[in-house]
Structure formats: C-alpha cells, structure tokens
Amino acid sequence: MIKSTAKDDVVLRNRLIAGIVGILLVASLDMLALELRAQEQPTMVTSVNAWDSIDNLLTHQAGKEFDLRLSVVGRVNDSQLLLSVGPDLWNSRIYHASKRLDENGMIWTSHDEQLFGTKALLKVSYDLESGKPLVAPEHNVRLTSRPNSSLKRFGLFPEFYFGFVNSGYELLDLRSEAVRQSFKLVDDGSDLALRKEDIHGSVSLEFSNNQGVLRLVRIVVDCKQSTDARLETEWAEWSGFELDDGGSITGFRLLSKAKWKNEMISEPLRKMLDNGVFSSELLVKAVSVRVWQAEDRPLRFKNIPVPNGFPAHVIGEPGVKYEYHNGELVLVVNQTAEELIQGMREVAGPSRIADGTFWKTEIDKLLAASSRNSRENPDEVAGYCGLYSIAAAAAVHAKSIEFSKLLSSNYIQSTLGSTAKELQQAIDDNGLFGQLVFHASPVYLRNSRSPVLLHLGGNYSSGGPQHWVLYLGQDDAGNAVLLDTPQSIETLPFAVLQTHWDGTAITISDQPVSRVAQVKTWLTAIVPLVVSVLLLAGASLIVSRVGASSLTSAFVLMGIIVVGCVIWSVFDASAYWKNETPVALTESKVRREVALDEVDDVDQLRKEGVLLVDARAPRDFSMGSMPGAVNLPLNPTLGTLMSVVDQAKQAKRVVVYCQSEDCKWSHSVGGKLKTMGIENVSVFRPGWRGFVEQMRATKPSSEIKE
Amino acid sequence: MAKNLINSWPMVAGRLIVGLPLIVSGLIHLAGPYFFLEAVLQYQLIRGLPAHFIAMLMMVSSVVLGTAIVFFPRMGPVSLGLSAVIFLSFVVAQVSAVVRGLNIACGCFGATNHQIGWMSIGLSVSLCTIASVMYWKVSIPDQLSISNVLTEKGSL
Numbered sequence: 001m002i003k004s005t006a007k008d009d010v011v012l013r014n015r016l017i018a019g020i021v022g023i024l025l026v027a028s029l030d031m032l033a034l035e036l037r038a039q040e041q042p043t044m045v046t047s048v049n050a051w052d053s054i055d056n057l058l059t060h061q062a063g064k065e066f067d068l069r070l071s072v073v074g075r076v077n078d079s080q081l082l083l084s085v086g087p088d089l090w091n092s093r094i095y096h097a098s099k100r101l102d103e104n105g106m107i108w109t110s111h112d113e114q115l116f117g118t119k120a121l122l123k124v125s126y127d128l129e130s131g132k133p134l135v136a137p138e139h140n141v142r143l144t145s146r147p148n149s150s151l152k153r154f155g156l157f158p159e160f161y162f163g164f165v166n167s168g169y170e171l172l173d174l175r176s177e178a179v180r181q182s183f184k185l186v187d188d189g190s191d192l193a194l195r196k197e198d199i200h201g202s203v204s205l206e207f208s209n210n211q212g213v214l215r216l217v218r219i220v221v222d223c224k225q226s227t228d229a230r231l232e233t234e235w236a237e238w239s240g241f242e243l244d245d246g247g248s249i250t251g252f253r254l255l256s257k258a259k260w261k262n263e264m265i266s267e268p269l270r271k272m273l274d275n276g277v278f279s280s281e282l283l284v285k286a287v288s289v290r291v292w293q294a295e296d297r298p299l300r301f302k303n304i305p306v307p308n309g310f311p312a313h314v315i316g317e318p319g320v321k322y323e324y325h326n327g328e329l330v331l332v333v334n335q336t337a338e339e340l341i342q343g344m345r346e347v348a349g350p351s352r353i354a355d356g357t358f359w360k361t362e363i364d365k366l367l368a369a370s371s372r373n374s375r376e377n378p379d380e381v382a383g384y385c386g387l388y389s390i391a392a393a394a395a396v397h398a399k400s401i402e403f404s405k406l407l408s409s410n411y412i413q414s415t416l417g418s419t420a421k422e423l424q425q426a427i428d429d430n431g432l433f434g435q436l437v438f439h440a441s442p443v444y445l446r447n448s449r450s451p452v453l454l455h456l457g458g459n460y461s462s463g464g465p466q467h468w469v470l471y472l473g474q475d476d477a478g479n480a481v482l483l484d485t486p487q488s489i490e491t492l493p494f495a496v497l498q499t500h501w502d503g504t505a506i507t508i509s510d511q512p513v514s515r516v517a518q519v520k521t522w523l524t525a526i527v528p529l530v531v532s533v534l535l536l537a538g539a540s541l542i543v544s545r546v547g548a549s550s551l552t553s554a555f556v557l558m559g560i561i562v563v564g565c566v567i568w569s570v571f572d573a574s575a576y577w578k579n580e581t582p583v584a585l586t587e588s589k590v591r592r593e594v595a596l597d598e599v600d601d602v603d604q605l606r607k608e609g610v611l612l613v614d615a616r617a618p619r620d621f622s623m624g625s626m627p628g629a630v631n632l633p634l635n636p637t638l639g640t641l642m643s644v645v646d647q648a649k650q651a652k653r654v655v656v657y658c659q660s661e662d663c664k665w666s667h668s669v670g671g672k673l674k675t676m677g678i679e680n681v682s683v684f685r686p687g688w689r690g691f692v693e694q695m696r697a698t699k700p701s702s703e704i705k706e
Numbered sequence: 707m708a709k710n711l712i713n714s715w716p717m718v719a720g721r722l723i724v725g726l727p728l729i730v731s732g733l734i735h736l737a738g739p740y741f742f743l744e745a746v747l748q749y750q751l752i753r754g755l756p757a758h759f760i761a762m763l764m765m766v767s768s769v770v771l772g773t774a775i776v777f778f779p780r781m782g783p784v785s786l787g788l789s790a791v792i793f794l795s796f797v798v799a800q801v802s803a804v805v806r807g808l809n810i811a812c813g814c815f816g817a818t819n820h821q822i823g824w825m826s827i828g829l830s831v832s833l834c835t836i837a838s839v840m841y842w843k844v845s846i847p848d849q850l851s852i853s854n855v856l857t858e859k860g861s862l
Contacts, residue, residue, distance in 0.1 A: 502738065529773060532770050533773055560770050583743070
C-alpha cells in the first residue's frame with residue numbers, strides 16, 4: 001500500500017495550481033473555438049455589396065446566363081429608389097429569358113450563370129408617368145421596360161398603380177384620404193351563397209360596375225393556386241382585392257393582366273357567380289365578398305388629382321410606404337416598423353424584461369403590434385427575422401431604430417438571412433450593445449436582464465430552419481417567452497427551445513456589457529467543469545491518503561462518472577428523463593421515413609375523435625381547409641408544433657393531408673407526429689383537392705342549388 | 707517512475723491535447739444536450755432509451771475524463787485508458803457512418819456544420835493514438851500489468 005507523504009502534498013498543491021492554469025487554458029481554447037465558429041456562418045456563392053459592383057457583376061459574368069431580379073430596398077432621395085438586383089432576399093429561384101424587364105417585373109439578361117444569394121444595390125429613378133425605370137447613370141446598367149411593366153396605372157381606377165416592387169406586383173393606392181373616406185361598406189356578401197363543394201378551377205377576381213356600385217369580389221379558394229400546382233401552372237397565382245372600412249386597399253395580387261379576366265374564372269365558378277349561388281358557410285373561410293360604394297361619386301374618382309406628398313398605401317412589404325412627389329413615386333421605409341416599435345414601446349420598459357408579470361397583461365398588445373409586420377406568407381420574410389428582432393429589442397429598451405437603416409447589405413447579405421456577425425454589427429451601429437455568445441444554455445438566458453437573440457438551427461444533416469427569434473424573458477411558469485417575428489409571441493419550455501436553439505445568443509442591451517457580467521457568463525458555462533473538479537479533487541485526495549491501485553482508480557473514476565450522471569439527471573432541468581416531449585421532438589428530427597396508414601375515403605374523416613391536420617403552407621390553409629382542421633406546415637414554429645401535438649394527444653386518430661395525391665408533405669408531417677409519440681396517425685391520400693372532388697361527387701349540383 | 711513520467715513536459719502537453727477537447731466537447735454538449743442526442747441518433751446505431759443513456763454517459767464522461775487527464779495526474783493513467791476507449795468508439799461510429807453513406811454531422815462540438823469525413827475520423831484516430839500511447843507509456847507494465855495486479859492482490 002502506498003502511503004501519503006509530505007512530498008505528495010506538495011505535488012498535489014502544485015497540481016491544483018496547474019489545474020487553475022488549466023481552467024484558464026480551457027477558457028482560452030473555448031474562446032478560440034467560438035471565434036472559429038463565428039467564421040462558419042452561412043456563406044454566399046457570390047457576394048456583391050458595393051455600390052459600384054454592379055458593373056463588375058455584369059462584366060465578369062458576360063457570356064454566362066443569370067438572372068437579375070429587381071427589388072426595392074430603400075430610398076436614395078425623393079426621386080430615386082434603392083434597389084437590390086439579384087435574386088431577392090427570400091427567393092433564389094432562377095428564371096431564364098432575354099435581357100428585359102417583363103410583365104412580372106423580372107429583369108432578364110443574356111447571361112447564364114445563376115447567382116444564388118447575390119444582392120447588389122443599384123440606384124434607379126422611376127418615372128411614374130411613363131411607368132418606366134430610368135437608367136441609373138452611375139452604373140452601366142440599362143433597365144429596359146415594356147409598356148405593361150414596372151409601375152402603371154390600374155386600368156379601371158387610375159389612382160391605383162401597380163407594379164413590381166419587392167417580390168411581386170403590388171397595388172399602390174394613391175387616392176387621397178378624403179376619397180378613401182368616402183367609401184362605405186354597403187354589402188358584406190352575407191346575402192350571397194356559395195357551396196364549397198361546387199368550386200374547382202382557379203382563383204377568381206371580378207370587378208364589375210353594378211349601377212354605380214363598385215363591386216369588388218375576392219374569391220379565394222383552393223384550386224390551382226396550391227403550392228404544388230403553382231409550380232406547374234404559371235397563371236394560377238391567386239388574386240385578391242379588398243378595401244377596408246376606410247376604403248384603403250387591404251390586399252392585392254395580380255399575376256397577369258392578359259389572363260386576368262375570363263381565364264382566371266373557371267366555367268363552373270363563373271356559372272355560380274352568374275347565378276348568385278354562394279353559401280355563407282364558405283364565405284367564412286374561403287371567400288371574402290365586399291361591396292363598396294363611393295358615397296357621392298361612384299366610379300368618378302378616377303379624375304381626382306393626387307396631391308403631392310400624401311402617403312400611398314402599399315400592400316405586401318412590411319415596413320415600407322410610398323409617397324408621390326412630382327410625378328415620381330418615392331419609397332419610404334419604416335412605416336410599419338415604426339408602428340411595431342411604437343407598439344412595443346408602449347408595453348415594454350427597459351427594466352421590465354425579466355418581470356414575469358409583465359407578460360400576463362401586455363402580451364396581446366405586443367403581439368398585435370408585431371403582427372402588423374406580418375406578410376401574407378410569413379415564411380417569405382424569414383430572412384428579415386434577425387433584423388425585426390433587433391427592432392423589437394430596441395423597442396424594449398425604449399429606443400427607436402429606423403428600420404430602413406437595418407435594411408442594409410451590411411446587415412443581411414444572403415438569402416439565408418443575417419449572420420450572427422452581421423446582426424451584432426447592426427446592433428452596435430444603432431446605439432445598442434450586443435454580446436455574442438456561443439453554446440449558451442438556459443441558465444444564461446434566465447440570468448439575462450436584456451432581450452437575447454437566439455439562433456434556431458440544426459445539425460448538419462437535420463436540415464432544420466435557420467431562424468432568429470428574440471428571447472424576452474420568462475413567464476411565471478418558468479417558460480421562455482419568445483418573439484418569433486413576424487409571426488407571434490410564443491411561450492415554450494426551455495427544454496423544447498433547446499431542441500432547436502443551437503446555443504448561439506446575442507444579448508442586446510442598452511449599455512455596455514460589464515466585465516462582471518462577462519465573467520458571470522463564463523462561470524455559468526463552466527459549472528459542470530467545477531463540479532467535476534470538486535469530485536475528482538475529493539477522490540484524488542482520498543486516493544493519495546489511502547493509496548490505491550490503478551484498478552481501484554479506474555473504479556473510482558467510473559464511480560465519479562456515474563455520480564456525474566446522477567447529478568445531471570437530478571439537477572439539470574434539461575435532463576432527458578424529465579422531458580418526454582423535447583426528446584420525442586429530437587427523435588422526430590432524425591427519423592424521417594415512417595410508415596403511415598393511408599385512407600382514401602372522406603367518410604373516415606368525419607368520425608368522432610379524428611383530428612385533421614393540414615400540412616399545407618399557412619397561406620393555402622387560410623384560403624380553405626377541411627372542417628375543423630388545424631394547420632401544421634413543414635416548418636412550423638415551435639409553438640405551433642407543440643400546440644398541434646397537444647391536440648393530437650387528445651385525439652383518437654390523427655389524419656394528415658396536404659394538397660393532392662402527389663404532395664408528400666402529409667407524410668413528412670405525419671411522420672413527425674408519429675415519432676413524437678402520436679400513435680394513430682394516417683394520411684388522407686387524395687388531399688385537399690381530392691376532398692373537394694369527393695364532396696362534389698356526393699353533392700350533385702341540383703342538390704347544391706337547393 | 708510512472709508518476710514522474712506523467713508530469714514530464716511531453717506528457718503534460720499530451721494530456722492537454724487529449725484532455726482539453728474532451729472538456730470543451732463535454733461542456734458544449736451539456737449546454738445543448740438535445741443537439742447531442744440528435745447527433746447520437748443521426749448515426750442510426752442506437753435509439754430510444756439506450757441512445758439517451760449513451761448520450762448522457764458520453765457528455766458526463768467527456769468532462770470527467772478530460773478533467774482527470776488535465777488536472778489530476780493521479781487519475782491520469784486510468785483516465786487516459788478510458789479516453790482511448792471513448793475515442794476508439796468515436797472512430798468506429800464515424801467509420802461505420804461513412805461506410806453506410808450517411809451524410810451527417812459528427813456531433814463533436816455541439817451544433818456545428820462539421821460533417822463527418824476522413825478529417826473528423828483522422829482527428830479521432832489521432833487522439834485515440836495519443837491517449838493509447840500515453841496510457842501504455844505510463845501504465846504498462848508498472849500500473850496495470852497482470853503481474854502488478856496479481857501482486858497487489860497477493861497472489862504472487
């Protein structure tokens with residue numbers, strides 16, 4: 001047996017000193033690793049950010065084919081727009097054609113290289129009268145246009161302009177406030193009737209003049225505008241046009257003027273329109289019919305002059321508005337973002353972020369403020385999630401960040417959105433202070449007194465969404481409160497958050513992060529190391545006093561590992577055995593191929609206890625769905641997913657469907673539910689389209705008319 | 707001899723090379739246990755409760771063994787041996803994944819995009835080799851040799 005000696009004690013002391021040095025080494029190495037990781041953020045194939053790079057872009061790509069896409073991103077001055085050229089920030093689809101600006105606002109070129117994720121900035125002037133973009137003199141780029149492209153006056157109502165701004169056609173309402181106020185709702189469509197099962201064909205848009213009454217009929221049904229069908233049917237984009245109570249336009253999409261009238265209304269639907277066969281049931285979900293009338297001058301407002309300087313209302317892009325100056329349209333970014341910031345400022349104070357009671361009363365208000373920034377399809381603005389979150393965090397600190405300043409290529413350079421470095425730069429450049437931390441844990445969040453930007457990502461092979469959310473504190477139940485821009489505020493258990501949060505965090509504070517806070521951050525990160533050191537120190541002391549063989553040391557070491565496992569299981573809230581749902585969620589990310597039963601008969605969907613899950617995109621779901629169905633798209637927010645899982649657990653059977661028989665999303669979503677512990681999951685193979693057809697087959701038109 | 711050897715400068719360097727990655731990796735995994743569980747599941751070797759157990763064991767043992775190797779030389783020889791076993795299991799798992807054509811993250815240092823490949827396998831092989839050689843140098847035949855074990859038990 002080996003006895004302990006004074007020499008051993010000296011050696012032990014020296015080793016403890018070495019241990020402290022080692023901890024510092026570990027910290028340094030971790031910092032180095034984190035710094036290296038910071039360099040790993042998403043990269044672009046090609047990056048063109050400088051103002052003068054557009055020349056290089058075109059010159060160097062000569063002889064190759066690529067597309068340039070025009071998007072409005074800001075205002076240069078009263079007569080110039082700041083445009084981004086290249087695939088827009090959320091869409092990298094490539095189109096091929098000659099070099100021109102077509103009806104859809106696409107700039108076609110003769111090159112043939114695809115430029116995914118490229119964004120160049122370009123100054124372009126618009127001549128509103130001619131509807132043409134002018135040549136940008138600073139750059140050797142000529143944007144040609146055809147008469148129907150760019151901005152043009154809306155045929156029936158010249159105060160409305162439409163043109164390709166941002167990612168699609170949008171309607172610009174240039175009427176004066178007085179004109180808008182002269183409208184009143186005279187018919188909400190409740191006297192119309194349309195039976196859902198009678199609808200098939202395309203989406204319709206109808207304008208008509210009914211004895212001085214402007215009738216705007218927006219019919220939004222499934223049909224050919226579904227996501228899968230959209231790929232194969234060019235003209236089948238949905239159209240819609242609504243006015244709110246003030247006469248302002250609240251929704252508009254138009255794909256093609258040429259096909260706008262008759263072609264976009266299927267014959268059966270046209271017959272129903274002609275015959276006035278509508279049902280109020282369908283009106284609730286799938287159809288919005290409004291009839292408006294200008295009080296004293298029906299259809300005469302086309303000649304009302306548009307004064308300079310009044311705001312134009314534009315639908316589609318959050319945070320922008322347009323102003324009309326001297327025949328030119330000027331984009332002003334920030335309108336909606338200001339509303340967001342103002343709304344958030346009203347409910348949040350700088351010191352209340354960690355106050356759980358705060359959320360009890362104010363969450364709805366905050367949600368309402370943030371939802372004003374929502375686009376029709378929230379997925380489309382995923383690239384802006386980080387920037388929105390910064391604006392929201394600024395509001396929490398009672399600071400206002402001009403959103404237009406955030407729409408800069410310095411802060412977002414990829415279709416994937418902003419990187420951590422870019423966001424930190426945006427924070428630092430706008431009067432706030434960002435502290436970037438990797439591999440943070442919930443302990444770090446709980447200790448934070450400021451909003452924290454969290455990166456939701458995934459392992460290399462999981463293919464999860466790359467997304468930023470804003471952590472705002474925790475509620476009374478100890479759940480994380482997240483602002484998932486531009487969609488909603490969600491409260492989630494921290495363990496659920498951990499299944500998607502990769503540990504990347506940017507604390508956004510209104511004052512510099514103190515050294516004490518930084519040290520505290522490090523201390524929270526090395527708690528397991530400290531525990532390990534203490535356990536091993538105790539064991540080492542005993543071994544040195546008593547003496548032991550290597551075999552005994554091995555058992556002692558393994559015993560410490562077991563004790564460590566027990567400590568983690570008992571004291572760490574993230575321990576697997578305590579969190580059934582997050583574990584199931586994690587497993588569902590890995591297991592993709594799951595065999596599911598398939599059903600074809602719509603009658604099986606009507607049984608009691610069946611939960612219908614619609615796997616289509618939210619936009620498609622909002623246009624019409626099976627009765628009682630809940631929406632769970634492929635990449636839902638965590639809150640949506642957990643909500644549907646909770647409902648599915650209560651159901652006897654879960655039936656998932658998507659658009660059509662060819663659509664595979666229902667299998668993906670169904671598989672996810674099944675791997676999360678939902679047993680009886682089936683797929684309704686015919687999908688939404690099949691459902692509509694089956695309903696039509698069982699309801700003859702004679703019966704429908706009754 | 708072994709005690710002096712393990713505190714020699716080459717051995718100290720080797721202990722840092724082997725121990726620090728274990729510590730860093732373990733801390734990262736403990737901060738994000740579900741990403742590590744996902745990484746374990748991605749290998750498609752185990753699932754369910756065994757996967758949960760292995761994931762927990764790997765996270766904790768990484769920190770404990772790394773700490774023992776770096777800071778507690780008395781535990782060093784044994785911890786080096788166990789570390790070599792862990793690294794060997796990494797190697798086997800990664801080679802298995804590559805052979806099966808899995809295109810997955812190695813799961814070495816949290817939620818990163820480090821794809822498994824010959825680089826990550828090479829790293830694991832290197833660490834395994836270093837740990838094995840150090841263990842062999844320090845422990846055999848002085849510490850864990852059959853004769854020594856039998857001697858301590860009084861058989862010889």
